[in-house]
Amino acid sequence: MISDETITDFTQFTQPSLGLTDQQVIESRKKYGTNILTPPEKEPLWHQLIKKFNDPLIIILLIAGILSVGISLYEFYGLAKSASVFFEPAGIFIAIILATGLAFIFELKADKEFAILNQVRDDDAVSVIRNGKPLSIPKKDVVVGDIILISQGEEIPADAILLESVSMSVDESTLTGEPLAHKSADQNLADTEATFPTNHVMRGTKVMEGHGTAHVIAVGDNTENGHVYQAAQIDNTVKTPLNIQLDSLGRLISNASYTIAGLIIVAKLLFYFNWQPLSWTIALPVALLFYLIIFKFPKYKPQKSITLAVILSVVFISMVMIVFEYSGNNGNISELLAYTLQTIMISVTLIVVAVPEGLPMAITLSLAYSMRRMLKTNNLVRKMHACETMGAATVICTDKTGTLTQNRMSVSDSYFPEQPDSRLSPNATLHALAIAVNTTARISDNGSSRPDILGNPTEGALLLWIKAMGFDPDKLKKNVAIIGEIPFTTEKKYMATVIANKDGEKYLFVKGAPEILLSICSHTAPQLSVNEIHNRLKKWQSQSMRTLGFAYKKLSESENAISGNLISATDITFCGIVAIADPIRHEVPAAIAECRQAGVDVKIVTGDTPGTAIEIARQIGLWTENDNETNIITGPEFGSLTDSQIDNIAMKIKIIARARPLDKKRLVESLQRLGQVVAVTGDGTNDAPALKAAHVGLSMGDGTSVAKEASDITIVDNSFSSIGRAVMWGRSLYQNIQRFILFQITVNIAACLIVLAGAFIGYESPLTVTQMLWVNLIMDTFAAMALASLPPSKKVMENKPRHRSSFIITRPMWNIIIPTGLIMFGILFGMVYIFENTHINSITDIFNIKAWNTGTLSPYELSLIFTTFVLMQFWNMFNARAFATGRSAFHLHKCGEFLMIATLIFIGQIFIVQIGGEFFNVTPLSVSDWLIITFGTSPILLVGEVLRLASRITSSPQAR
Structure with missing residues (x-):
């Protein structure tokens, strides 16, 4: 002030x-x-782009990419390998650029659309x-x-x-x-x-x-x-639920990959030294190094971490050489160092393989896809994370006007003499004339079905009422001459107008508080009961409606009805009453019920009186007969409380009435302290601080520019039902991300275990670098696109909100990931074991092996293993698609994009194997090979179908 x-x-x-x-x-x-x-000061574009690299998985990818570049340089220059060794690091950095670039481009485009929507009218x-x-x-x-x-x-x-x-x-x-x-x-x-x-x-x-x-x-x-x-410009540093969960997932993935990498180093060196007791001492520096990497290095300064890593690496190499010296090994030291370095490179490569390169892509694609589709449901998303965060919302703090109500006063009920079919009365024209001339409002015809009201919205409601009954307020007003007026004041609580028509007849029209008009009127119109008037007024006022009374008198030619800004006429007739309300939106009760069924609490924060707020809450189903004064508080009462006192009552509050500008923000902050994920709606400048502080701020399409600037999503049609759809989209999007993680982690378990098992028994890796590029990058990207394109499901609204700190991989997911990953590993390990000990020229030879001869994997055998691995992933992608749907994986309604991408993956695998040649270290397979592998790997899907069917049967009402 x-x-x-x-x-x-x-x-x-x-x-x-x-x-x-x-x-x-x-x-x-x-x-x-x-x-x-x-x-607000705009961030430079380069700074906005850099911020996209703060994602924990992107950071892991960057580290893995740098290590991969180092390994490729050594292989190219030190081991004279072909330039194909650079495909792996190139693929990782392509994934990073695509993931960060897409997020940057989509948010930039949303900001441009928002700028057009939210132009400030300074001119x-x-x-x-x-x-x-x-x-x-x-x-x-x-x-x-x-x-x-x-x-x-x-x-x-x-x-x-x-x-x-x-x-x-x-x-x-x-x-x-x-x-x-x-x-x-x-x-x-x-x-x-x-x-x-x-x-x-x-x-x-x-x-x-x-x-x-x-x-x-x-x-x-x-x-x-x-x-x-x-x-409202206070920076919001609250982490989104998805960020918190991805932090946990990133730690799990990196820790697991470091552990497996350490085991591989130890296992391969133990194998090199024929498992001699002295060689077990090599495990000590390796275990210490990876322990520090997992638990201590994140807390240390970079200089300290690098120094310790170098010292432990020197100790490790020294111990390897000491063991070599005393082991009596017949090799030479250069072969040992080459083998050790190759072992380290395999371990680091496994770390690269273990990181799901497609996860950032899947998240970005899912968010971007939802962002664009949500616009079609009247949700303009400005910040990509807001799509998913809405799915985690546990509380929605909403304003009333325009969101729950139509922000348009209208006549809800009326009582006039002999009133048939809601028309005014037998003297309808007279009463319509009284409303048309005794007003300060006007109807502005904007060419739409909903004309604008200029002036008092209550009086505008009356004009629209008579207009709906066929009267033209402007025409009625033009046909008379206004010869006297008394403007409305809060002291008099009425307004009056004296008019003369073309016939020279004079009328006094009075409009105002019914109790005031009854006190100045001598009698009521015929067929009007005073008791009925009072009963109706009591009923309407209990419903927090505004009530107006009407009175009139036909004046004699010389009679003066107004004197000194007061009514001087007598013998005035009271002729009727109306109830005016800002009606709730028709779709709001159902939308509120849907949100509450989904476990999302709804709180109203409004400047209205407690009575009006309670009535609106009652009409939308939020206020029940079990609620009392503990569920409502006024702004002054709320402002007098300390933060700890607010925390004690925040969850019980359903309504804050007579709210002041910063009350909503304090409520949001209290709910966040209590662990809630809070979404806030608002259309006014007073809502901006709360919109900024919330996890998701939802501004209204016709709200102020300040409110829109502070928000993450703009509800274009102002409707609460659109907020419900945003929750559905957010939850569906989260499930799509979970589906990709289920798919990806299953693949990585199989890949890591096969490399780890091979290290312990001395087998070579069955997958080459370029094959892993296809499996871990191209497959991941395509799978991310396929699973991100799945449509939202209303079924998600039957679930309760997830906890903001819960782990993104749930128990049902682990129940699928671990068995499926082990089955894939078992099949691949069986194939590697057979192919390492015999040579086959056709896949059918597996069923007719006559001799066991130790050897290496041929390109044909590598092609069989590679294709089997990819097609197992192919079928598992359908399992991932069906996760949490309660339906068969073959239920593909509205999944055209998914089917198209799945088809491209299958065709792509055929293309690579048939013409990939030396680049992918493969040889073409016959038609019979393709048929056998395709149908032989399909049990991955069929077993999933059986498990889903059993789950549906056991969870059906009949089973219970």
């Missing part, structure tokens, strides 16, 4: 009748600044007095000291003090939630309970009725609007 000293200071600039001079405008602008809200025209003359200037040019002229329907350009006002009411909902705040330059009419002084008007609020002049006391960032906007 502007201080008294500042108000006193700026008054030196101007006289109300003259306004500022040009020189004073320059001085004021220099001293108090311009009337522009300072936009809107404002009427001011300068140099003694009225003129129009852009809003951004208003300065402290300006005299502004404000009229009905206009937005206040800056904070100001009223000098003059006539029947003025302002919509302050963007700051306080109050849709109609009475304003007056007369301090005798001050509302002591108002959030802002009655003679103050604030930037960003809108004049709903009346007009006036005001003295500007603050512009731009110094306005109340600007203060809230700056509060």
